[in-house]
Amino acid sequence: MNARERLIVGLDVPTLGEAEQIVSTLGDDIVFFKIGYQLVFAGGLEFARDLAQSGKKIFLDMKLLDIDNTVASGVENIVKMGMSMLTLHAYPKAMKAAVEAAKGSELCLLGVTVLTSMDEQDLIAAGYEYDPHTLVLRRAEQALLAGMGGVVCSAEESAAVRKIVGPGMAIVTPGIRPAGSERGDQKRVMTPADALKAGSSHLVVARPIVKAPDPKEAARAILAEMEAAL
Template sequence: MDAKDRLIVGLDVPTVNDAETVVRELGETVDFYKIGYQLAFAGGLEFARDLAKDGKKIFLDMKLLDIDNTVASAVENIAKMGMTMLTLHAYPKAMRAAVEAARGTDLCLLGVTVLTSMDETDLIDAGYEYDPHTLVLRRAEQARQAGMGGIVCSAEEASAVRKIVGAEMAVVTPGIRPAGADKGDQKRVMTPAEAIRSGASHLVVARPIIRASDRLEAARSILAEIRNAA
């Protein structure tokens, strides 16, 4: 893949106007954007449709989880929106329902394993019996068996996940921080080059670009690092 197909810029901004500014500043340099809860609930879903119509790729980060019929119905409608990627929590029943609903479309379904803001203590507090690494690998195998298009995991787990899911599935890694960048609320992070060398197919980068004084230069720098690491 070209580096432009591997960099996903997270539009983690409060308004559509803010998102439009980011997209305008990045221009043709960036082709792939993530839209999550914050922007989705501020008019971002219509904005996502508009971006898709303009030829941009959209990773809709909704982390779906519900009864099978509800998940399937949501996936069917999201596929009609022209989205490129969609996340759901990597629970086997939900994944199987989503895969069946997306059959025959171009929508790539991604199973979210363990959020990059969570560590072992957080999982224990949430009632899980597994440490993050073990739970990520368990869910990666379940996603592969369900026929999912890819996995979302920390870059720290990308190498081990790649061995489980093989060469064809996407391995999407958030929590990417260039060397020296502030980690923010992320606990399991890597640089772009480290993530690519670990087996990531796509990198989600938000704050290091959208909060940069020169967003275009920040994006170009990360794209160059991706190209050099590939």
């Protein structure tokens, strides 16, 4: 894969109008977009389907978690939408149900290990007995055993996760920040070049591109950094 196939631009904006403008501005430079809760609840599902039909790749970031039958039913319909990637929380039963539902399709299922906005104190407050690194590795191993297409983790854990899942699974890393950019609410971040060198296969970048004065130039700079690293 080249840099264009590895860079996923997060359409983390409140309205369809803004999302459409970003996609138009970025043009052919960007082929992969992430659509999450914010845009989904503003009509983003139809937009995601339209983008997929136009030839773009869509990472639907829904972080599904429910009883097995509900997860499976949701995944079956998402397959029909033509999405390229879908997230669900990396709970073993949910992952197994999703894998069975997506069997035979091209949908890449991603297990979310630990959110990049969470650190050790956040996990303790949530009742977990593991530190972030340990929990990420445990869930990565469970995702591998379940037959998932990949995992979502911080780039800080990419190298360790790659040793567990091997070369075949996707490692998608949010919390990517070019040198000099603000962290925002992310606590475990890394630059694009360092993330690729650590073992990440796909990088999710939102604010550094969509909030930039010139989104197209910001995207091209990140792509250039990625190409140099590759």
